[in-house]
Amino acid sequence: MHSLLLGLAAALAWGIHDLCVRFVSQRTGILPAMLTVFASGAILVATAAFAFGDWQAMTLPAAWLAGLSGAIFALASYALYRAFALGPVKLVAPLIGAYPVLSLGMAMLQGQPVGPGHWLAVAVVAGGIGCIAVFSTQDDGSPATLQAAAWGLAGAIGFALTFAAGQAATQAGAELPVLIVTRLAAILILLGLALLARVVQLPGREVLPLLCLMGALDAVALGLVIYSGTLPRPEFASIGASLFGLVTVVLAWLLLRESMNRAQWISVAVTFGGIAYLGF
Incomplete structure (x- = not known):
């Protein structure tokens, strides 16, 4: 239950983060924005890690797993941005939202008891998230391409592997040192992509405060999911x-007054029903 609550808190932080993306996506490039977000988050994590982290408990296996988690997280985040840039929400969102199925599968391979009810609940959660997009009355005009589907699937696989590696790292070492290693590895990967694409530049000053806020939200969310690796059933945090x-x-409906139809509200209720089942 505690792992699930951490996952829900992470969902709230990432949900606010994605709402902020609406305001910056049209004002700066993907890689510069992601670098700023990841770097600002790293400053926050580093402050906590060096002040309160148990560095003596950090092991070499934990460091390797944390670095792997960060590298995959950077690539998964880039895939997410690319998928939404290429294809419609109703195509990409179900693919991204299906990553808990992979998380539960990896938990089963690690010896965790996974029953038919768990699989059904995960299917309900993933399906509910997808229906939110499918029943949207808005059309972003993006073509539904195989390339977008491939990026979306890559993002889903990446997020599942990110959380699995990060949670394994916390089991092998201390939580805060694991988080800073994860964040630094992600920054190095993004910096390498930016250098290859020759887009190393700072975003405009008008979006920097918002990007820093997004960095804090992203760091907190990833930290909560990775920290759940010290608790029973950490895969529930990923779900x-x-x-x-x-x-x-929902935040867009509440704050930006964007419309939601009846089918979308039913999908919200069904999704929370799946989450509630996992809680028990």
Whole structure:
């Protein structure tokens, strides 16, 4: 239950983060924005890690797993941005939201008891998230391409592997040192991509405060999911965190007054029903 609550808190943070993306996506490039977000988050994590982190408990296996988690997280985040840039929400969102199925599968391979009810609940959560997008009355005009589907699937696989590696790292070492290693590895990967694409530049000053806020939200969310690796059933945190897309839609309705139809509200109720089942 505690792991699930951490995942829901992470979903809230990532949902707010994605709402902020609406305001910056048209004002700066993907890689510069992601670098700023990841760097500002690293400053926050580093402050906590060097002040309160148990560095003596950090092991070499934990460091390797944390670095792997960060590298995959950077690539998964880039895939997410690319998928939404290429294809419609109703195509990409179900693919991204389906990553808990992979998380539960990896938990089963690690010896965790996974029953038919768990699989059904995960299917309900993933399906509910997808229906939120499918039943949207808005059309972004993006073509539904195989390339977008490939990027979306890559993002889903990446997020599942990110959380699995990060949670394994916390089991092998201390939580805060693991988080800073994860964040630094992600920054190095993004910096390498930016250098290859020759887009190393700072975003405009008008979006820097918002990007820093996004960095804090992203760091807190990833930290909560990775920290759940010290608790029973950490895969439930990954499942709960998958609600970030649903949170974004609801916040857009609440704060931006965007419309939601009856089918979308039913999808919200069904999704929370799946989460409630996992809680018990």
